[in-house]
Amino acid sequence: MNLLQQDEQGIGVEINIYDAIEKVYELNAVELAGVLDVSMGVLGYASTQRTIPKRKRQFSSRLHIPESFFEKFLSTQLDTLRKCREEFRTFYGDELIETFKQNGYAAIETKIEKQNVADKIRNEKYREENQDRYQYKEKTKMYHDLSDDYKSRDYVIAITLKEGDYYGNIFYEYTTGEYGLSxxxxxxxxxxxxYLNCEEINGLNEEGLLNSNITLRADINGQDIHFELRNDAGERLKKTIPEDELQKYIVGYEMIRCDGRGKKKERRKCGSCEHFTPIKGCAKGHCSVRGDIIQRSRIICPHDYMPKA
Known part of the structure; x- marks a missing residue:
C-alpha cells in the first residue's frame, strides 16, 4: 500500500527494469533474449542478480535505453522507457524485430534438440550397460529386512512371460517409502x-526406460511386437505377436529386489532411553532430563538420548 501511495503521489518506486522492458516493449522472456542476442541463462542472471557492465553496454545499445536504467529504474521513468521503445522500433523496423524474436525461439528449440540428443546417447548407454542386470538363471532368495527403516526403497518387480518351457521377464522398477507390493x-x-502397445514400447526403448531380458521391441508400422524367451538350456524362442496379445503370455509377478535408499529414519523413542522411567498403567513416563511427563513413543532430542543397556 505504501508503494502504491508513493506512486500515486509521483514518488519514484524502484521496479525491475527487465519486467518493465517486457511490459513496455511487449516482449516475453524468450523474445527478449532473442532481441538481446543472449541465452535465457544470461537474461535470467541479469534479471534476478545484476547486469554486468559488458551486458549494460550491449543491452543499452540494442534497446536504445540509457545504461543507468540497468543500475536503478524507477516507475517515474516509464514514460522515458516508452520513448525508448519507439526509437527502438523506428531504428530496426517490424520485420527485423520479428526476426530477433524468432531467433529467441530458435535458440530454445536448438537447446532442447541438443538436450534430447544428449539424453538419447545417455539412455542408449544406460540400456547397453544394464541390459543383463537382472538375468537370473535360477530362483534367487530375496532377504527383505523390515527392521531397516530407510527413507525409501527401490523395488524391482519381475513380470514373467512364458510359453511351454520358455520364459523371460519385463522388469518394473519403482521407489516408495512404503513397504512391499501394495x-x-x-x-x-x-x-x-x-498400456504397453507398439507406440509405448518404441517410446520407452527410445528413452532407455524399458528394462527386460526378452529384447522387447515393436514394429515401426505399429501393429506387431517382437520378443524372445529362453528355456533352462539357453535355447531361444522368438515370438512375433499383435500388440494386444502380450498379456496372454504373462503368468506371474514377483518382487526380486528391494534396496534401501537414503539414511534410515530416526527411531529413538523415549521408551528406549535411560532417562525415561515408565509410569505403570499408561503409555507415559517421566523424563529426568526434561523434568516432565511425556509419551514413551515420542521421538526425543538426540542430545538427551541415552540408550538403555
Whole structure:
C-alpha cells in the first residue's frame, strides 16, 4: 500500500527494469533474449542478480535505453522507457524485430534438440550397460529386512512371460517409502502392462526406460511386437505377436529386489532411553532430563538420548 501511495503521489518506486522492458516493449522472456542476442541463462542472471557492465553496454545499445536504467529504474521513468521503445522500433523496423524474436525461439528449440540428443546417447548407454542386470538363471532368495527403516526403497518387480518351457521377464522398477507390493503399486503395474502397445514400447526403448531380458521391441508400422524367451538350456524362442496379445503370455509377478535408499529414519523413542522411567498403567513416563511427563513413543532430542543397556 505504501508503494502504491508513493506512486500515486509521483514518488519514484524502484521496479525491475527487465519486467518493465517486457511490459513496455511487449516482449516475453524468450523474445527478449532473442532481441538481446543472449541465452535465457544470461537474461535470467541479469534479471534476478545484476547486469554486468559488458551486458549494460550491449543491452543499452540494442534497446536504445540509457545504461543507468540497468543500475536503478524507477516507475517515474516509464514514460522515458516508452520513448525508448519507439526509437527502438523506428531504428530496426517490424520485420527485423520479428526476426530477433524468432531467433529467441530458435535458440530454445536448438537447446532442447541438443538436450534430447544428449539424453538419447545417455539412455542408449544406460540400456547397453544394464541390459543383463537382472538375468537370473535360477530362483534367487530375496532377504527383505523390515527392521531397516530407510527413507525409501527401490523395488524391482519381475513380470514373467512364458510359453511351454520358455520364459523371460519385463522388469518394473519403482521407489516408495512404503513397504512391499501394495495394492496401488500393483494397480500401476497392471496399467503399465495394459498400456504397453507398439507406440509405448518404441517410446520407452527410445528413452532407455524399458528394462527386460526378452529384447522387447515393436514394429515401426505399429501393429506387431517382437520378443524372445529362453528355456533352462539357453535355447531361444522368438515370438512375433499383435500388440494386444502380450498379456496372454504373462503368468506371474514377483518382487526380486528391494534396496534401501537414503539414511534410515530416526527411531529413538523415549521408551528406549535411560532417562525415561515408565509410569505403570499408561503409555507415559517421566523424563529426568526434561523434568516432565511425556509419551514413551515420542521421538526425543538426540542430545538427551541415552540408550538403555
Amino acid at each position: 495394492v496401488s503399486i500393483m494397480e500401476d503395474i497392471l496399467q503399465f502392462i495394459e
